[in-house]
Amino acid sequence: MRRDDALAAALCFAVGLILLAAEAYVHRGAPAYLFAGPLLVTCAGVAVRRTRPLLALGLGVVAFVADFAMGPSLGTVLVITDNLYAAVLYGPRSLGRPMLGITSVIAVVGGAVAGFIARDLALFAVALVQAGLVGTTPVITAMIIRQHREQAAAERVRAEQVARLAELDRKTAVQAERARMARELHDVIANHFSAIAIQSTAVLSRRDLDGEVVRQVLQSVRENSVHGMAEMRAMIGLLRQEDEEVEATRLRLAEADRLAERAGESGLEVRLSVEGDARELPAAVDLAGYRIVQESLTNALKHGGRTAEAVIVYRPGEVVLTVDNPVEETGPGLPGAGAGLIGMRERAALVGGRVEAGPHAGGWRVHAVLPTEAAHPAPTRLPAVSPSGPVSPSGPVLPFGLVLPSKPAVSPSGKEKP
Structure with missing residues (x-):
């Protein structure tokens, strides 16, 4: 029993008295104090209207029958309307329609009986309206309010679901953006800093380098640092801009020759060839292809030998990238976390392509197939980069492509060999 319902029951009983x-x-001859019994019973139903709505309905029916047999009384009839209203509103949902049918039948039958007994059509109409107001109106009102409450609850649930879906979408978007930024940062930084690390390691491992060689190495280190900072600033500028106009600053697969040239400056001889009719690619495919080639050359520089072969093949509806490089156990061998391979696969998957990377013919191969749009502008022929010829150095070759003077051979006795 709720406190507010108990207070409402006490108030109803006082008004009824x-x-x-x-x-x-x-x-009808019954003393007034006898009507207090049915009034008390129906007010007890008001006290349990929310916690026990069916009990409230039963108490109301019992009180109505007893009160009608003696009178009836106005106070009891008014409180019974609340019993009906509470039973339909707080009781089982299936109770509404049967109660509406029962009260409607009682109203019609009661009005007809009263009119037949009094043989007065006006009395029939008055009795019908009164019975309808007492029985049917509370039931209809409770059904309407309950329907509105259920609709409001359903709307709240739907709003909560929409909010949860929106939060999931937001988290998914944030996660995707974080993954994209991680790929971009890795591809921008790893290429240049790997070259810097390899060049620095090579210089530190030799103590017989002259000043000119050291100067060339430092110049290459500076160029890689400048290029890395420039690409970092460009990426930060793209992240900060509000519009979607990125065509002017986007990276293109057609600029792969720059990657080969830059790798050559870092000590990796790249043989780049282009097959088929080169054409304009979608922005996403262009960027994915460029980054895949860049990461493949970076891995070749870190873990491979001194050479790499890159082939770009333009086919109808797709572009195929293949980068092969030998693997030398005595190479620079910088540590890696595997983020590059993950990033390449993610980039290819985003444009509907695929990447395969693994050992091949004693070396390492990266093979990527990226689908392109069906319709493209008229193809333009891009100049193919011819493979550079082999170098016959007069001395050992550092990983960054510099030729150092040969160290004199030393005999077991400690003397230099001629």
Whole structure:
């Protein structure tokens, strides 16, 4: 029993007693104090209207029958309307329609019986309206309010679901953006800093380098640093801009020759060839292809030998990238976390392509197939980069492509060999 319902029941009982004192009941010989019994029973139903709605309905029916047999009284009839209303509103959902049918039948039958007994059509109409107001109106009102409450609850649930879906979409978008930024940062930084690390390691490992060689190495280190900072600033500028116009600054697969040239400056001899009719590619495919070639050459520089072969093949509906490089156990061998291979596969998957990377013919191969749009502008022939010829150095070759003077051979006795 709720406190507010108990107070409402006490208030109804007090008002009912006042109506009984004012003789607001049908006089059939029963003393007024007898009407207080049904009034108390129906007010007890008000006290349990929310916690036990069916019990409230039962108490109301019992009180109505007893009160009608004696009078009836106005106070009890008014409180019974609340019993009906509470039973339909707080009781089982399936109770509404049967209660509406029952109260409607009682209203019609009661009005007809009253009119037939009194043989007065006006009395039939009055009795019908009164029975409808007492029985049917509370039931209809409770059904309407319950329907509105259920609709409001459904809307709240739907709003919560939409909010959860929006939060999931937001988290997915944030996660995707973080992954994209991680790929971009890795591809921008790893290429240049790997070259810097390899060049620095090579210089530190030799103590017989002259000043000119050291100067060339430092110049290459500076160029890689400048290029890395420039690409970093360009990427930060793209992240900060508000519009979607990125065509002017986007990286293109057609600029792969720059990657080969830059790798050559870092000590990796790249043989780049282009097959088929080169054409304009979608922005996403262009960037994915460029980054895949860049990461493949970076891995070749870190873990491979001194050479790499890159082939770009333009086919109808797709572009195929293949980068082969030998693997030398005595190479620079910088440590890696595997983020590059993951990034290449993610880039290819985003444009509907695929990447395969693994050992091949005693070396390492990266093979990527990227689908392109069906319709493209008229193809333009891009100049193919011819493979550079082999170098016959007069001395050992550092990983960054510099030729150092040969160290004199030393005999077991400690003397230099001629």
